[in-house]
Amino acid sequence: MDAQELTYLFVFLSFSLYIGIAIWSRAGSTNEFYVAGGGVHPIANGMATAADWMSAASFISMAGIIAFMGYDGAVYLMGWTGGYVILALLLAPYLRKFGEFTVPDFIGSRYYSTGARVVAVICLILISFTYVAGQMRGVGIVFSQFLNIPIFWGVIVGMAIVFMYAVLGGMKGITYTQVAQYCVLIFAYLVPAIFISMLITGIPIPQIGLGAEVADGSGLSVLQKLDNTLVELGFAPYTEGVKSKIDVFAITMALMIGTAGLPHVIVRFFTVPKVSDARKSAGYALLFIALLYTTAPAVGAFARLNFVDTVHNTQYTEVAGWFKSWEDIGLIGWQDKNNDGRIQYYPGAAFDGKPTFDDTRRADGSRTVTNTPSESSNEVYVDRDIMVLANPEIAQLPGWVIALVAAGSLAAALSTAAGLLLVISTSISHDLLKQTMAKGLTDRQELFYARVAAVTAILIAGYLGIDPPGFVAQVVAFAFGLAAASLFPAILLGIFDRRMNKEGAISGMLVGLIFCFSYIVFFKFIAPELNSAAHWWFGISPEGIGTLGAVLNFSVAFGVSRLTPDVPDDVQRLINNIRIPKGVGDPRSH
């Protein structure tokens, strides 16, 4: 069988598995639909959280981003793992003890206010839709790349699969499918990484291989060789960053507290039986996530080394097949500026934006790029997202590894999409309908509306995936910034500050939300030409502004709460209650 047939087979088998699990674990009540009945084992929940968390961005894009950013890629590595420490120590156990279904539930009860609940729902929907559109797009790209299916049909198939287990199974279906998806995706990530580490250093553990000597007799370690190679070509050394220290600090912090404030992650901790299980399960989640996150920097470094080695100063007619096949789909573009027939790779963009091609081929068979060349002597455009997908081909691994990577990236995208769709539908059926607009709903009716909301959310997500507004990639900063500046401080203060009242929390959330929103919209859409360190406040980029938003939120909330009435007695009792693990009940609707 060739790689294409194997890919069909792997994808078919993994999808059958997911659907089988969905049918086996169909949800019968709102309790099962929202929080899987609260009976998920901590290790299973850890795997599900890991799959929920690691999206198409982690699986497909992250190693590629690190490959081209070098040291600065650490903001994603530390930011997206350090958040779990905050989650485990500051949020998860208390929210589990609180024992309701959603994040707006907590904010609504703790701040004794429907207004606070509605603000939380708005934050949640903004954050989750931003995220989900990117996942559906990821599904579409994998289908079109590996299976030669148009992106439209790729997204439709993806929607149908998510529909099966999210709408029928709810949280229960999603949890057990995510466990399976975690196994598929981590296997698919580690196998090529191990192969490549063996090829380059002779050491099968990528985390150690990254520091080891290159097996080419030069006596240099991987990182030394990479530094030397890049500096020779005029790049900054791989192990040193180009971003300013304050920006690296702010982005890392925003990603950490943003992670801790993401509703689809938090809600996973509502599904375990006990408070101590919530702590434990955050530990397992991070352990499972770290397997991929400590491998990614190795994959990134190996990929960059391989890329430079095989591409720079190579005659186009001699270059490896993968270069040409990615050129065929337009994710690599080559413009022979000095007409020597060789590919030169240097710092700077070869031309402005993505490559555009006309239908002609040059004498050596390469595609004609029609962009205006830049001043730089760099001749190659390469889309960062292809590094993980192309890696098995670059390292000439067998066809089944390529098929595995395709199945793995689908698992990553689908599991995250399902988790997000669930929190969106829950917040609509539970927080907006049951708790705010139609309080008399029975359990059966609420379950029905939850499914209707899930279907609607899937359709909207699918539309965004097929026909993405040009800004999907840019608004990822939104999700983390908004979560960091709005939900995270409100939840944290709700647990640790007895004196925090509804006036303080609501004004804090609104200030954080509006500040971040305006800052990002200004630099990304209104005045993108000003989007540089010279114009940023304190030198903090829109990606890191959530940190400043959170500081503002905390200050405003603190100030306002001290000038307004104290919290009522029943809320004081609620705070006392969530602070101790004893007496935990099943998650329930109050």
Add this chain to the structure above:
Amino acid sequence: MDNQDYWKANIRLMLVLLAIWFTVSFGFGILFVEQLNQISFFGFKLGFWWAQQGSIYVFIGLIFYYTHKMKKIDRQFGVSDDDEDDA
């Protein structure tokens, strides 16, 4: 029921662990990365290693230690969730 002492013990543990969390990531990985990069560690520059590998390992350790230690503190103050039936 007064759980003041329990809460204080919890906060104390939490602050110590958060201080470690901050030191390994923001301290070693960002603020003092150049200084640490002068030191070589298993083929890595030490600051780079903390930023892309080390801090993540410490994060895992912190959560499991917290889980383990809190279980003891929960029992010590009689607020544990694992013996609900005896309560």
